[in-house]
Amino acid sequence: MDQDLLDDLLSRVSRFASILGISRSELKIYSTLLLEGQSSARDLSDKLNISYTKIYSILNRLEERGWIKKVGKRPVRYEAVSLRDLWSNIKKLLELRVSQFEREFIEPLSTMIDSSSAYTVVVVPSANLKKTLIDVLNEPSKQYLIAISSQELLDDEVYQIINGKSFTSEVRVIIQRGIKIPEKVSIQLKVLDNMFGSGIVTSSSVLLVIKSHESLSGIISNHRYLVDIAQVYFNHLWEQASPIGTNP
Template sequence: MEDNPVDELLSRVSRFASILGISRTDLKIYSFLLLEGQMSARELSEKMGISYTKIYTILGKLEEKGWIRRIGKKPAFYEAIPLRDLWANVKKTIEVKINEFEKDFIEPLSSMLSTSSTYSITMIPPSKLKSTIFEILDSSNKIMIAVSFPEILETDILELIKVKSYNSDIKLILQNDMQINNLSGVNTRKLQSMFGSGIITSSAVLLIIKNADKLSGLFSNHKYIVDIASVYFNHLWEQAK
């Protein structure tokens, strides 16, 4: 067997073969058997200058992968499967590897991207603020509310808060100068002053600001923004009385 042409060929394909778990030496042994015909492990060891132990290990690996077959016993002879069968075997292995990669990497990553893409940060104009307040109040059974603008608590919003309080965990912080009646059953505290207002649930936050006597909002369901808002609310809750 001419070494140089085979070595040159192996150099070109060995990097690709490594993806399939096949080393350059594995390829060389398969090529040797394909070109020279069947032989025993001892003969291969002597002709290729590779230790018998290593040859025997590689032959077992190639046989397990279906690249060669064993014939007889004591001594066993080995022969390479035809190239056409080898290529069918390789294509099947590639397909398995691709499916594994898709399952172990692509699908989880796609799921993460899909989840992250559902996060949003949205400006809420004055015209849509009230409906957004209703939506966020109605979406959770654990709600934290901080109110520094009394006009937020219109009658129908107050009524929803009271109704929700029967089966929800609601904490409400009001600014000291605010007088709100008929909030029995709602866990309420007061604080000297607050910057802005907000409503926080376990999955969303609505920050309410006032500009030129008009209320508008900033809505987000981003986990980290919700977490930060929750920590800040709990800090205010500890200060409130």
């Protein structure tokens, strides 16, 4: 396993993962088990330089989340579930966190203000995704921060809308390497090798798009706190991204 490459990957994803309550140590232990195969708690402790007491605590959390499972006895060994199962697990966690935030903060707060000012957090099914994406792009906004990791999101219609917005607003676009774009580009455009998902951030809303089992779905919200988080995360990705035509 290329430890430097793994450390770089964990550094890039840890900030986002922390929003979901997932620690860097949890990501590192899961990744080690996935890449190197079954291991005992003692071996993991020695290999990752994590105390034996702490390693058990983390392994228990990962097992409760369904990221790893026990194999054999004396000593008990652990193995990672597949990436497909992990992604399904994380999607459920993301939906749970959004629902919890809505239930514990958005809904109580909305009762204290006029209903016309209430914020929304809405799950967007695959069938409505393109219409919602175009609706967000057509919102009046001073800026449009756009990340595209799936080719199906960047068809001619969507690209023309994005290009048109660049004449009246600040438009910055990050695409995942391999996404095809028109030869003549008039927008601020950068490229990253890998991204968590796709999304659009305007001055007043955020649309997050994720892909699972070859199907796209999304979450859209106009909550100021979520918009601010999305802007910060996009700007972090923008700093990491490379201009089109350069190698990472």
